[in-house]
Amino acid sequence: MQNQQIIFASRPTGAVESGNFALVERPLVPLGDGEVRVRNLYLSLDPYMRGRMSDAKSYADPQPLGEVMMGGTVGEVIESNSARFAVGDKVLAMGGWQLYATQNEKLLQKVDDTHIPLSAFLGPVGMPGVTAWYGLNMICAPKEGETVVVSSASGAVGSVVGQLAKAKGCFVVGIAGGADKCAHVVNDLGFDACIDYKAGNLRDSFKTALGTKRIDAYFDNVGGEILETVLGRMNAFGRLALCGMIAGYDGEPIPIKNPIALLVNRVRLQGFIVTDHMEHWPKAMAELGEVVASGTLKYHETIAQGLASAPEAFVGLLKGKNLGKQLVKLS
């Protein structure tokens, strides 16, 4: 039996291109002790992967050249040398950009898709959802009536941040690129307002959306000019969860031009990586699973078809072409 894989062929020097990846076929090898074979059903594409494609020192090792691209997956067990997993089990794993993943049982997590769609374990009930949950609850910690702003508001993380903040009784403003995304954020996700950062002057747009309100908490997924503009409108003792900085994922550093605002407004800024906080995952996943199962938490998926479409879909993700969670359907 043959496996199809997308390997990391070359490190991008600027923007990522499809040519940085290559599709290869390789035979599947027999399972070792404790190993499980999974047919990957969905592959998750996430902004953090851009960071791994660089070999600059970071919190995680870089993606090695010539190897299968790493990535979160959900799939179905098709062969098992483990007492813990049976054929037919649904599992969450870091299965990579490939049709079949062969992994030790310790690296797999069984999931129950009776009430929660399997793909949601890569979105609102998975890493992006827990990222939103952690950053909002543990760092932004907004009180009822406070004003919360989140960038990439239509994305997998931002969409959850805003809805959780609304549920706490906050005034919630999203930031997104384009009128369609903004309409989705307000009409489908229920944010109070959305700023289209591509439409004209950013400061004026903030003024229109916020009126006289100042910002108590900001969940940042982009850095750059948006972060800068938010800093100038924060309330004293504001909190800032620093999550993404996708705006810098083409490799160029993006300065904070006027950090004095951090001091003037006595802002607490916390950079965080959700995998540092595994102890919070069970509670977060339980809470998120409940609101997804009940339909209270809305989420949108952009689904690319077939493994071969993954590079182009990833390039599109970094350019903001997706709405909601970007997935690749593998079979």
Place this chain on the structure above:
Amino acid sequence: MQNQQIIFASRPTGAVESGNFALVERPLVPLGDGEVRVRNLYLSLDPYMRGRMSDAKSYADPQPLGEVMMGGTVGEVIESNSARFAVGDKVLAMGGWQLYATQNEKLLQKVDDTHIPLSAFLGPVGMPGVTAWYGLNMICAPKEGETVVVSSASGAVGSVVGQLAKAKGCFVVGIAGGADKCAHVVNDLGFDACIDYKAGNLRDSFKTALGTKRIDAYFDNVGGEILETVLGRMNAFGRLALCGMIAGYDGEPIPIKNPIALLVNRVRLQGFIVTDHMEHWPKAMAELGEVVASGTLKYHETIAQGLASAPEAFVGLLKGKNLGKQLVKLS
């Protein structure tokens, strides 16, 4: 009886100059109910005053033009219409740049200079000391054996930060401008090392001082390139107390060029103003008073003579010409 005052004559557009101030004489007026007349003995000069000289929106109202420059003072009561203060009492106040301050009793704090020199209430036992105490204990919160870095290490705040961190068993590195200041920081104040930011390549100097150590906590008084260099050498989960940014006090914003380091190292950054946290002052002042009285905490003062010398001394402070606390002796 005539009072001498230094008034704020014009807002600086770039660097502060003596010409931004003017010395005037005005008659003293009779005391009202509950008012106290204080002969100011020492005037405190502090970097925050540069911020007040700008009329940009900030956490505090700007210094009004044409009025006496604001500033902390210690002095002696010479006339009292208050039951709470008697002639001869020593008091701490915001008495301003003048020989005599006439103030309501509610704005004065009696101090006991039996075991603590009066001027220390403007330095290690006053606002700068409490700033150091709060930022170190409440934000940097270093554990024994951790590496703590502080900029403006020979200044009124930095000198206390480093000594408090040493007392906690930390490896403490100061940053200061010039060989003399660095020698003072290591030899007199007992820091483990001091980086002279004026001597050659900053990254190399950090490497020499720190070896393979990375930074767990940084108390920032300057912003700019030094902050940038520290960010690149922080440990995961590092803490950063943002206090000063004097480097930007000539009015020009100083960017953080590569804020991605905040995310990569999961840094918690907290801008703070010590007057927001009055509830901590009694404890902080008691602890600082004890180590000053016992001689455990070292401090140095640079003392300008006479009210007329205040503008030039303030210009010098902003250029880093002082060692330790900059004071003006008024009589």
